[in-house]
Amino acid sequence: MTGQLSLNAFIYPAGHHEAAWRHPSTTPERIYDVEYYQQIARTAEAGKLDAIFFADSPSLRTEVAHNAAGRLEPITLLTAVAVATERIGLIATASTTYSEPYNLARLFGSLDHISRGRAGWNIVTTGDPGAAANFGLDAHPVHAERYARASEFVDAAVALWDSWEDDAVVLDREAGVYADRTRIHEIGHHGRHLRVRGPFNQPRPPQGHPVLVQAGASNDGRAFAARYAEAIFTAHQRLADAQAFAADVRDRAARLGRRPEHVRILPGISPFIAGTESAARALQQEFDELTVPAYGLAQLAALTGTEVGEVEDLDLDGPVPARLFADAGDVTDNGRSRLQVVAGIVERERPTVRRLLRRLAGARGHRVVAGTPEQIADTITEWFTAGAADGFNVMPPWYPGGLEVFVEAVVPILQQRGLFRTEYTGTTLRDHLGLPRPVNTLVPSRHRTGA
């Protein structure tokens, strides 16, 4: 599969466009219905996509007054999807800031067992003040501290998954020996932020450990990605920026002794697809006209780390005040990466507030494209062949139709070009992404020698 694209479906309740829930083609009354997500996952699987993906935050983040923003917890939701599908990978976001490695490793380990090796974990830190208040804190920990904890958290989680050697369960009924205790290890993680003794209470997951995914473009974020990430979700508006990012991350990974092809770089792309380019643009326009300015302003405030009160009276037809980007607060790393993208838009295009809100409405700073299936396939091909992307995190503006048209019209073109699989060749998410099953770091040398 080397040289093949990866394609994920990033699932957002009614779609990534902020007004999708108002559009007649969506069914926002189904966004708490598990069958809705099972159906979407089956569409992604029919398209032979690598994975579906859910974002997450332990708080009510977006302004639910004007968007279908409540959501089910993603790991349980993916578990329900796992048993209704066969091959599609299942990636959930989960924060290292407000959970414990033992608890989270159990959830993802179970998802990997239940799905027979299809789990992925999008590792994030949480910098949302609303989340801090849900966990007994007055303010969220600062950026660098969050990354230090995240690093320890992943080390501990991987060690827990490794704490049972692959052949720890011997199941010798005759002798009365279920597991070989010499192959189940304490992990003894003693860090500055976390102490975890282990061992884990379930066998090593089918994939060794779930695929580790990361989304963040700050310096801390890139350093973290270079060390841990097997796939990176990223936000870029322009090919050159994406190329520079990809080159930097691959270089950092190589300097840490990793093979750059084991870090799959997947920018977001939100495609409006129609039979002609002008029909696609008209469709986008239709969605844009359903936006609610109060919602867009609240999103802009959250993105820039400003108070809603500071943006709610902005003249929609006036220029975007530079101060919003000059003094951005301590946003999340994922937010930070999108913030850079949006600051770039403001600098280059000098939009009015209304125009900027429209730009953000599509996919919160991710790249929105409108065109024919051929045109969408062309831009995907261009970025892929130019080394800017190993694939894409596809963000349909509306669900389920926006994914259906991508799968029915764009995927076949990519397949005809030999860039994308026509059938799954493996059963695990690692197989789909071309990633190796990780070596178990806790196996003592005497067991390696004996193997």
Next chain:
Amino acid sequence: MTGQLSLNAFIYPAGHHEAAWRHPSTTPERIYDVEYYQQIARTAEAGKLDAIFFADSPSLRTEVAHNAAGRLEPITLLTAVAVATERIGLIATASTTYSEPYNLARLFGSLDHISRGRAGWNIVTTGDPGAAANFGLDAHPVHAERYARASEFVDAAVALWDSWEDDAVVLDREAGVYADRTRIHEIGHHGRHLRVRGPFNQPRPPQGHPVLVQAGASNDGRAFAARYAEAIFTAHQRLADAQAFAADVRDRAARLGRRPEHVRILPGISPFIAGTESAARALQQEFDELTVPAYGLAQLAALTGTEVGEVEDLDLDGPVPARLFADAGDVTDNGRSRLQVVAGIVERERPTVRRLLRRLAGARGHRVVAGTPEQIADTITEWFTAGAADGFNVMPPWYPGGLEVFVEAVVPILQQRGLFRTEYTGTTLRDHLGLPRPVNTLVPSRHRTGA
């Protein structure tokens, strides 16, 4: 359904008998296979049982060398079961000691949404030193502190589930209003152990909140149960003890202004079932002979809070030393309730160590019975009609066969006697248990008046 029995299937990987995994009728190679549990749940549903139930601990508790003791995380597992069943209730144990209300409320809220109202939460505190070491602590918090935190934890979780009024989602596409923000509330929980602001990030669960279950017979445990529990799992060997316990808990609940019938008391029962009583006893004997003394001794040490080193050299054919029970450590409340039961056995029966280990092998201190289907139905009927139980937490000695024979042979007798449903009459776990959907405590009076 008043006056009807409740029956749960308490699922243990290969069965509740500690040697079940060695018996030829079990399939311990399937205990990490989700389809194994889906099949068991369908059997329970075919028997019209109220619920299936999983125990849990955030540590590797039992001696995995001699028992099939690794396990998947129960909430994810129940989610996978939820979408493969229609009616059966889904109860998972989860600790309040090493998790956060916001995280756990999301998992159970999602399970309740995904299952369309079939979730139950068995609330426990964790007093296992092995668990403490997995969460950065040198020792686990003392019993009273754990209960104080548990109480705050449940208050906060219920408030989170209540933070969206039932009609908060208005979904007015025309006006661009998704939710009525005046019907989504911060909870502002400010306690000694926990601070949680809210609001929650998902709508109120279908059941209002998952059914609250509790298992613990200490004074703290009974006080907690009287206040919160809608169902209680308990361990009793003798009818009189069970009657006294039930009377005490019902009285405590009534004194708090609750209706005693809204606290369903469900002792454990582990039945060996065969065509004749002697065949049932022979079957039990068959399992007992597969026990591994080293495992039983480790369990005895854990139950009594002693070090394994203090029990491993005991003479199996000598008496049980009184010191084991005189000075029991700070075990979990669930463990404490079973400890009392076991201390009673030792006092009454003066067993040898080997005999005590055999008594514990069946169901860790819960009541083990062997007999014909008629005899099993008789003892269930007797306890039910004597007010000692509102039903039972059935603990099949082996899975899946031990549940199958219960459903095929015992349930029909209870149905013929008019004690147990022949068809589900509702769709939620609350319906099955005869429990009301709780009033939302966070709805302001102006909204009640308006309703």
